[in-house]
Amino acid sequence: MVKRSIKGTKLPAKKLEYQCLKLFDKQPSKRFNARQIIKKLQIKNSAASVQAVLTNLEGAGKIDLIKDGKYRLSRTNGTAESVRAEVLEGYVDQIRSGAAYIVLGGERHEDVYVQAKKLKQALDGDRVMVKILKRYGKRVDGEIVKILERATDQFIGNLQQSKKYAFVVPDNNMVDFDIYVHPQDLGIAQDGDKVLVRVHQWPDRAGKNPIGKIVKVLDATDTHGVMMDSILINHGFDTLFSNVVLREAESLPREISEKEIARRRDMRSVPTITIDPATARDFDDALSYRLLENGKKEIGIHIADVTHYVKPGTALDREALRRSTSVYLVDRVAPMLPEVLSNELCSLRPHEDSLTFSAIFELDSKNRIVSRWFGKTIIHSAQRFSYEEAQLVLDASHGLFHEELSELNRISKHFRKKRYKEGSIAFETPELQFELDETNHPIAIHTKVRKDTHLLVEDLMLLANREVATYMAKKSQREIPFVYRVHDLPDEEKVTEYSLFLKELGFQFDHQSPAQIRKSFERLTKAAKSDDVLAFAEPFAVRIMAKAIYTTHNIGHFGLAFDYYTHFTSPIRRYADVLVHRILEKNLGGDYRTSKEELEAQCKHISNQEKKAQEAERESIKFKQVEFISGHIGETYAGIVSGMIERGIFVTLKDIGVDGLVQFADLQEPFLVLENRMHAVAKRSARAFKIGDQVKVKITAAHINDMQVDMELVD
Incomplete structure (x- = not known):
């Protein structure tokens, strides 16, 4: 195999860490x-991205900070190979086999494979300490030595x-123990x-049974309801809040x-609206527009002020961090905050005064930002629109708040065009929408159509x-620790495989450089609009991309082509935004x-919770x-x-996305x-x-409990 030179390239974080350690x-x-290091390796990474890797390596004990920002290999750990042991x-x-991969913290290259018998009763999502046992080329084997934190205590x-x-014999076949319950x-x-x-006492060693208490008797005849609750619980999300939190x-x-x-900027006289899904009850953002006396335009993005109600150190805050995110299944929501907050106190409901944290921008005639202001506000939402209702106003060119909607639409299109010109990737991943009857049984599946209002x-x-x-x-020359939403460059091997798939x-x-990857995605998006096969292949692009995560180490956002990015706009359903609000307010x-x-430890926890929530949502x-x-x-x-x-x-069935298996035995x-699993050829x-x-x-x-569908070809 030809060894690819890194000279003159911008390395993704994992490869950059490897080259630095080498x-x-x-x-x-x-x-x-x-x-x-940039000069020595002859790479195009920024000094900030290399510094973030050096900080991680120092934290892992692999290198030591000497002085003046210089590092050397840790003398206590010896060579890179021995560091990993x-x-x-x-x-x-x-x-599925019961074994597991341990996803390591930081930006390490490898996951550690652990056989089922060496998990020591650790379960999916648990935070653990793993001991490295053996290496086989790229494969690393280990065993669990300690369980630091359980992902769930409910079964x-x-x-x-x-x-x-x-x-209690758990339904989840990944759980290899029963739970003892006192009479x-x-x-x-x-x-x-x-x-x-709910388990209230975990054993001090593997082989013993945990001890629990019955929380609720479920309706065994409601198999579908039990399954949806199981999806939440198996991914570590509670279906109920504790009495203390409530x-x-x-x-x-x-x-x-x-x-x-x-103590707030009063924005109640400024025309303000919300635009959300028709079924939404937690309205965490509102928009305002007005023409100023100086001829400039002002837009306001007003976000529910969750931090006014949820204070550090409270039971509410601890529970919100533990959950870290709301989980949106097809027929239910497991909220991050109790409903009295998410749907009432914090929700920006129409015709009510609401406390908000706002980002307000003044724009010139060419929609260039001439000033920006961040701070606590009070607003009064004059109208609650669904996406469909707001779109009708735009399409009809008249109606309630037509002027504001039209101006906001023009401004958003300006920023969208600018973003794409600067390299932002327009991923078009179809989103399914289910029509449910009164028993939550699906009676229709549609593909959501993204309109201008979305x-x-x-x-x-x-x-x-x-x-x-x-x-x-950019606030200070000396770094202020902050929560960034970062997205690394895609993995080279995955991009190569995807390019062969598309070929x-x-x-x-073309994937020779990050710029070419962006251009290729742009061409693919355009081609997919008129080609059903490419439209099917386009969503697979998400799988080759690095996973966006929360971290204090900013490396930018590849997919959006932003040098700096965070999550500020959804604190009702994301704890990362709660942290951002607190840090921003204190730095104003x-x-x-x-x-x-x-802060980095919190970021890792939130990223892990987000991953589990996405898995639960996909499973539902x-x-x-x-x-x-x-x-x-x-x-x-x-x-x-x-x-x-x-x-x-x-x-995969068109329009409804159902996957099924056609067995060769039936052909x-x-x-x-x-070998490439792209072709199957008959032997006769x-x-x-x-x-x-x-x-x-x-x-x-259709095997509902196994979530599998059998199909046969029709000539």
Whole structure:
């Protein structure tokens, strides 16, 4: 294999860390700072991105900070290889076999593989210490030595009871233990009941059973409701708030005092609206527009002031951090905050005064920002629009707040065009929308159509997020620890695989540089609008991209092409935004610095919670898709070949996105799946399939609990 030179390239963070460590390992007595490393490696990374890697390596004990920003290889750890042979912290990412990969903190190259028998009762999402045992090329094996934090203490399962003791057998087959329940902790639960149990005592060593208490007896006949609750709980999200948290939320004052109003900028006279999904109840952002006397335009992005109500050190705040995010399943929401906050106190409801944290921009006639202001405000939302209602006003060119909507739409289009010109990637990932009956059973699946109003809100939120991050990054010459939303360059190997995949579909994807990758995505987006096969392939691009995360180490946002970016606009449903509000407020009157180490630990926790929430949301969509198609057995659909295994081909149904398997055994002859898994060729005839082929299939079976669908080809 030809070794690719890194000279003159901008390295993604993981590869940059590897090259830095390799440099220190080759010259263990030499000292380097960020700029010297850039010169030595002849790379195009910024000094800030190299410094972020050096800070991580120092934190991991691999290098030592000497003085004047210079580092050298840690003398206590020796070479790079011996540095890796240590006990490391990470999160459990469990796979179907019961084994797991431990995703390490920081920006390390490798995950650690742990066999099921060496997990020591650690479960998916748990924060653990893992000991490195062996290395096989790129593979690293280890074992769990300590469980630092449990992702969940709740489980759904069946109660098995005798006269003297009772156990809950968890439904989740990844859980390899039963939970002991004392008779006095059974409540009204009886033998055979489907129950929700909370563990209150974990064993001090593997092999012993945890001890729990029955929280709730579930309706075993509501299999679909139980499944959705299980999805939440299996991913570490509670379905209920504790009484302590609820009492604290209920005790918060409902009235806004005159003293509180006096310390804020009063925006109640400025025309202000909200635009949200029709079913939304938590309105965490509002928009205002007005023409100023000086001829300039003023736009306001007003965000629910959650930090006015949720104070550090309270039970509410601890619970919000623990959850870190609201989880939106198809038929329910597991909110980050109790409903009295998310849907009432903090929600920017129409025709009410609301406390907000605002980003206000003054624009000239060419929509250039001439001034910006951040601070606490009070607003009065004059109208609550759904996206569809606001779009009707734009389309009709008249109606309530037509002038404001039209101006905001023009301004958002200006910023969108500018963003794309500067390299922002327009990912077009289809989003499914389910139509449910009164029992939450899906009766229809649609693909959401993104209208101008969706893009209008999105672009103004991006503007606020970018400007807040830029303000904090440039506020002081000495770094102020802050929460950034960063997105690294895509992994080279994944991009190469994706380009080969697209080549099979007739599309040339140039990936020689970050700029070319951006241009290739732009071409793909345009081509996909008129090509069903490319439209199917386009969403796969998200899988090759690095995962956007929260961190104190800013490296910019590749996908948006922003040098600075954060999340400021959704504190009702994201704890990262709560942290951003607190830090920003304290830095409006002077310089305030919090512990970067503590903030980074919070960022890692929030990023991990976000990942689990996304997995839960995807699983709920998959479940509802299978539930929907179970009512259409025997019907025929158009689909696209989307994957291959030795047993058959996967087909994705058009418009509704349901995936199913067509087994080769049903095709009357054996097939050979080629090594690249892009083609399957019949052994006795000229019949063949390739990824992207358009086919017709009949639904033959739907296994709801396993979330699997069987199909057969229709000639």
